[in-house]
Amino acid sequence: MQFSFRMPVAVQILLCVAKFDGVFKTTSTFLASSVNINPVIIRKTLGQLKSAGLVEVAAGVGGAKLTKQPCEITLQEIFNAVEDDEDLFHIQDNPNPNCPVGRNIQQVLGNKLSVIKNNMLDDFAKITLEDLLDDINKAEQSR
Amino acid sequence: MQFSFRMPVAVQILLCVAKFDGVFKTTSTFLASSVNINPVIIRKTLGQLKSAGLVEVAAGVGGAKLTKQPCEITLQEIFNAVEDDEDLFHIQDNPNPNCPVGRNIQQVLGNKLSVIKNNMLDDFAKITLEDLLDDINKAEQSR
DNA sequence: ACTCATTGTAATACCATAACTTACAATGAG
DNA sequence: CTCATTGTAAGTTATGGTATTACAATGAGT
Numbered sequence: 117m118q119f120s121f122r123m124p125v126a127v128q129i130l131l132c133v134a135k136f137d138g139v140f141k142t143t144s145t146f147l148a149s150s151v152n153i154n155p156v157i158i159r160k161t162l163g164q165l166k167s168a169g170l171v172e173v174a175a176g177v178g179g180a181k182l183t184k185q186p187c188e189i190t191l192q193e194i195f196n197a198v199e200d201d202e203d204l205f206h207i208q209d210n211p212n213p214n215c216p217v218g219r220n221i222q223q224v225l226g227n228k229l230s231v232i233k234n235n236m237l238d239d240f241a242k243i244t245l246e247d248l249l250d251d252i253n254k255a256e257q258s259r
Numbered sequence: 260m261q262f263s264f265r266m267p268v269a270v271q272i273l274l275c276v277a278k279f280d281g282v283f284k285t286t287s288t289f290l291a292s293s294v295n296i297n298p299v300i301i302r303k304t305l306g307q308l309k310s311a312g313l314v315e316v317a318a319g320v321g322g323a324k325l326t327k328q329p330c331e332i333t334l335q336e337i338f339n340a341v342e343d344d345e346d347l348f349h350i351q352d353n354p355n356p357n358c359p360v361g362r363n364i365q366q367v368l369g370n371k372l373s374v375i376k377n378n379m380l381d382d383f384a385k386i387t388l389e390d391l392l393d394d395i396n397k398a399e400q401s402r
Numbered sequence: 403a404c405t406c407a408t409t410g411t412a413a414t415a416c417c418a419t420a421a422c423t424t425a426c427a428a429t430g431a432g
Numbered sequence: 433c434t435c436a437t438t439g440t441a442a443g444t445t446a447t448g449g450t451a452t453t454a455c456a457a458t459g460a461g462t
Binding site: 265300319 | 428
């Protein structure tokens with residue numbers, strides 16, 4: 117059981133947009149070759165990031181730009197932009213209402229798990245695009 | 260994007276086994292009717308829980324029993340018993356090695372995300388079967 | 403106004419995996 | 433020996449992610 121590619125792809129897109137700002141025009145084809153994924157997926161993801169207000173995309177001429185500084189963009193925003201499910205965990209829909217466990221499991225387990233999901237989102241909020249850029253630059257220096 | 264049913268199902272199984280201990284024989288058919296799921300799924304899940312040392316299953320005669328007290332069984336153990344993936348997040352497998360972002364993304368983002376996964380597992384470790392049983396009993400009292 | 407690379411989006415296909423179902427040999431208490 | 437039950441295999445169905453093709457809409461540059 118894993119999360120989909122989506123969030124990591126979105127992160128890589130934003131990192132490229134930030135890193136190549138002013139150097140290359142970051143078109144969907146350009147980004148697709150960094151991620152090694154289909155350009156249509158890039159455009160779809162860029163569309164989600166645009167809806168979330170994280171990037172501007174130049175229709176027609178092409179290329180994307182960040183709307184904020186990398187230090188102002190968190191993993192939480194990126195995650196929320198591309199993952200739309202309200203619930204992280206999937207508790208059975210129709211437990212038996214005649215069973216004391218069945219009729220309470222959604223409420224009881226749901227409470228606990230939603231706390232855990234919120235903790236994860238809080239963790240995401242602590243990581244910015246700038247943190248990741250710094251790590252990449254450090255890795256590049258030591259090559 | 261959601262986790263599968265597996266962990267919640269396993270939790271409900273264990274809650275039933277604990278709650279009905281000595282009252283009903285908790286066969287796969289009995290458990291299946293509480294969860295409202297196919298008995299084969301129950302048997303498969305019980306098998307995983309048995310491998311993890313959380314339950315004993317009486318082959319032939321039927322029924323399952325906990326091997327520990329509910330206060331000694333954590334959500335983390337249950338999660339690990341039924342979810343076998345090493346990585347929670349799925350970072351693209353073949354990023355472009357000629358791109359400074361592509362050739363570092365796995366390392367850099369992977370580091371951050373593995374910390375977050377471990378935090379989640381720590382959260383799981385803080386919740387015991389007994390906590391959930393208590394919540395269910397409370398909910399039942401106020402009916 | 404025209405060109406042309408690019409975006410936005412729809413439609414379709416493909417594939418992996420979860421969940422369902424049927425079936426049946428093996429088990430073990432009574 | 434019987435019989436309800438477990439363990440497990442095999443096949444089916446459903447869902448969702450990813451890939452791919454196609455094309456109208458966009459808009460800077462000429």
